[in-house]
Amino acid sequence: MVDHIELLHIIEKNARLTPDEIAVMLGADAAEVKAEIDRLTEKKIILGYTTQINWEKTYPDHVTAMIEVRVTPVRNQGFDHLSEILSQYDKVTACYLMSGGFDLMLIYEDDNLKDIASFVYNKVAPLEGVLSTATHFILKKYKDNGIRFDHEKNDDRQAIVL
Amino acid sequence: MSINYEDKISEVVKAVPPSAIRKFFDLASEMKEVISLSIGEPDFVTPWSIREAGINSLIDGYTHYSPNAGYQKSKKAITDYISRRYGVDYDPNGDVLITVGGSEGLDLAARALINPGDEVIIVEPCFVAYKAAVMFAHGVPVVISTRREDDFKLRPEDLEAAITDKTKMLIMGFPSNPTGAVMTMEELKGIRDVLMRHPEIIVISDELYCELNYIDDTPSSLIKFPELQDRVIMINGFSKSYAMTGFRIGYAVGPKELIAPMTKIHQYCIMSAPSMSQFAVVEAALNGDDQIRMMRDEYNHRRRVILNGFKEAGLDCFTPYGAFYAFPSIQGLGVTSEQFCERFLMEKGVAIVPGNAFGECGEGYVRISYAASMKDIKTAMERLAEFTDTLRKENS
Numbered sequence: 001m002v003d004h005i006e007l008l009h010i011i012e013k014n015a016r017l018t019p020d021e022i023a024v025m026l027g028a029d030a031a032e033v034k035a036e037i038d039r040l041t042e043k044k045i046i047l048g049y050t051t052q053i054n055w056e057k058t059y060p061d062h063v064t065a066m067i068e069v070r071v072t073p074v075r076n077q078g079f080d081h082l083s084e085i086l087s088q089y090d091k092v093t094a095c096y097l098m099s100g101g102f103d104l105m106l107i108y109e110d111d112n113l114k115d116i117a118s119f120v121y122n123k124v125a126p127l128e129g130v131l132s133t134a135t136h137f138i139l140k141k142y143k144d145n146g147i148r149f150d151h152e153k154n155d156d157r158q159a160i161v162l
Numbered sequence: 163m164s165i166n167y168e169d170k171i172s173e174v175v176k177a178v179p180p181s182a183i184r185k186f187f188d189l190a191s192e193m194k195e196v197i198s199l200s201i202g203e204p205d206f207v208t209p210w211s212i213r214e215a216g217i218n219s220l221i222d223g224y225t226h227y228s229p230n231a232g233y234q235k236s237k238k239a240i241t242d243y244i245s246r247r248y249g250v251d252y253d254p255n256g257d258v259l260i261t262v263g264g265s266e267g268l269d270l271a272a273r274a275l276i277n278p279g280d281e282v283i284i285v286e287p288c289f290v291a292y293k294a295a296v297m298f299a300h301g302v303p304v305v306i307s308t309r310r311e312d313d314f315k316l317r318p319e320d321l322e323a324a325i326t327d328k329t330k331m332l333i334m335g336f337p338s339n340p341t342g343a344v345m346t347m348e349e350l351k352g353i354r355d356v357l358m359r360h361p362e363i364i365v366i367s368d369e370l371y372c373e374l375n376y377i378d379d380t381p382s383s384l385i386k387f388p389e390l391q392d393r394v395i396m397i398n399g400f401s402k403s404y405a406m407t408g409f410r411i412g413y414a415v416g417p418k419e420l421i422a423p424m425t426k427i428h429q430y431c432i433m434s435a436p437s438m439s440q441f442a443v444v445e446a447a448l449n450g451d452d453q454i455r456m457m458r459d460e461y462n463h464r465r466r467v468i469l470n471g472f473k474e475a476g477l478d479c480f481t482p483y484g485a486f487y488a489f490p491s492i493q494g495l496g497v498t499s500e501q502f503c504e505r506f507l508m509e510k511g512v513a514i515v516p517g518n519a520f521g522e523c524g525e526g527y528v529r530i531s532y533a534a535s536m537k538d539i540k541t542a543m544e545r546l547a548e549f550t551d552t553l554r555k556e557n558s
Contacts, residue, residue: 010463019187024470025463129209159191161202162181162290162339162520 002028002036008045011037013146015049039137052147055109056140064138068102069124070131074154079103082129089123113137115155178297181290183519186504190513197538197545199530200513202339204405204486209453212404212446219441228434231425232260232413236440238303240413247372250385256418259425260435260443264370266428267397267414268333269295273367274423276301278328286521287489289339289368293521301330307523310491313480314341318352325360332357335368336382337375338485340520342465343405344375345485347382347555354387364420365394370412371485373403373454376462381446385415392417395424402485404446410437411439443544461486464532464539471543475550480543486533493526495553502526509552510545 003026009021019037023030035042051065055062071159079097083104087095094107110116122133141149181187190196207213231237236395237254245251252258261267268291276282278300284292285306306324308314316334334353335347345353357363365384372381384394399412404507407509414424428434461507465482472479472490491499492502509514514531532539 005401006459009459024467027466028237146537149253157198157199157201157203159193159198160187160200160515 002026002032004036004040007033008040010031011046023095039077052145054141054149059111062109064107064141065111065145066136066138067105067124068098068131068134069106069134071104072129072131073103074104074129082127083113085127086124089119091119113156134135169433174298174300178294181519183500183516186500186507186516189504190507193507193511193513195513196507197534197542198513199353199532199534199539199542200515201531201533202487203407203533204402204457205533205535206405206457208405208409208442209446209450212406212442212450212453215445216409216438216442224437224441224462225394226437228260228437228440230429230434231258231421232435233440234501236260238441239444240415241488243447244415248381248383248386250391252415253418254359257421258413258415259421259428260413260440261399261428262412262432263401263407263410263434264397264399264412265291266365266370266432267395267399267412267424268292268368269298269299270427271333271395271397271414271420272299272301272423274419275426276330277365282326282331282333282403283321283329285325285332285334287314287338287340287517287524288333288520289335289518290520292333292335296333302328304329305521305523307521308341310478310480310527311521314338314343314489315345315349316353318356321324321353321356324361325356325363327361329360331366333366333368335370337369337371337373338487339485340487340515340524341480341489341518342482342485343381343480344377344482346378347386350382350384350387354384354390357384357390357393361393363393364410365390366397367390368397370399370402372398374458374461374486375484376458376465377483393420395420400443400446403457404450405457406439406442406446409436409439409442411435411443417428461532462534464534467536467539468530468532468543471539471546475509475547476542476554477550487525488499488530488532489524490530491527496557497553499525499528506546506549510549512542512545 006026010025010093020035021032023033038070056139071082073079083095085091085108091108092106093109097104107117108116120133124133237258240258241252241254262554272295276299280301281304282296282301283304283306287309293303304324308316336343364511367384375381377433383388385396395414395416400406414421468488477490480490482488499518502515503514515529517527517529
């Protein structure tokens, strides 16, 4: 019997582990682990596997923006209609419904500032139901998805401790 | 005329042998690019909220001595923690003494209670300080050797056989450094029964690894038997479970009558445990449960990987359910524990500790710590399989 919560915690941290490796870590059978991953994928609990990349090291002009959007909810659909439209854009990497002073938060990634500005005033602002936008640019990423950027601490423990 | 320093040193100190495997330690310390599975401390950095509590105490100016036994709120945090995790209530005023690590508590207990010539039963293989603490206190260590076939647990009959009319004390440590053995409440009942037949014996129970128990979420301990509470001193601390080794903070709890003489020595020798660390302890004891659970889960994954590594290397190892150590047998490979470790270090660049560092009965075994990254553990296990292959070929 595979503990699916423990399994999810393991692959959330390292998606590259094979079912064999996960099985050893869980003290379970590899076939069971594989079946459980299949089941969780089928149920859309596991949605996909991505790689955490520090794009700033590849494209110095890479920009991530957080765009706050205030909208008028649509009858019977609430915020789903607009969030559906905004999520269609490939460069929108996240779209959240928020509590507080605005409604939708978009995370948008691109290789230059102009493209982001263009996206906001050509695509987002004119949409029916959008009341206003506020765009924030990320200046530097220190930590993302639980991973700290450019952080390395050497193991300074004594070689042998009894 | 030159001084003969040898004459100046206390006979008691001279009688405690320096570590027999010093040469091996020096070798390991000097080598570069070594994968070390020989470290008896967590690889995690202390959780931030705990470090922050220590930092805030400095900002707030708590830079003075604390009361000898510790700040009231730190002692209270500890007794609340014990009540929550062990279900045993202690009085923060008198039953608890905050020490500089668990090791100080051990030393204080030995010095406060042992008279010259008193016998103290020690359960080996064990943490190296037990025997030394007894000898420094002019006691006579009486060793019980635990065995692989008993999963290195203490057997009631062995305890009974070791008791004489000179026995003052029993020192035991479970979950065990170096074997990783855990004693369940059911197994401790047998020990309790022996102790009930010998009401004069005091027990020092070292439970530094109590939270690193992979079969039972609640710590097992002799303090949970009400009939023993008047003579069990639990030595515990935050170093291992909370990754706080550098804070040097631990505690002893037990009956006031036994904690008081320990506090007397502590008062003269140490004065008080570091104030900053005592503030960090409040945060750890009251709000650290999630953090230790996260670390324990991670150790548990590594534990299984390392046991699988032994299987692939063809090494026999009982299943350790506690601490962050495994204690596989290297018997039948034609080498002693020290030879095994020295060659593994020189030929494969992996440092582990010979079992005989923890008592004679540890010969034929090695201690492997999994307080190391998964990447290092996996690489070390691949090299272990290669190395044992080499040894088998040499013997064939």
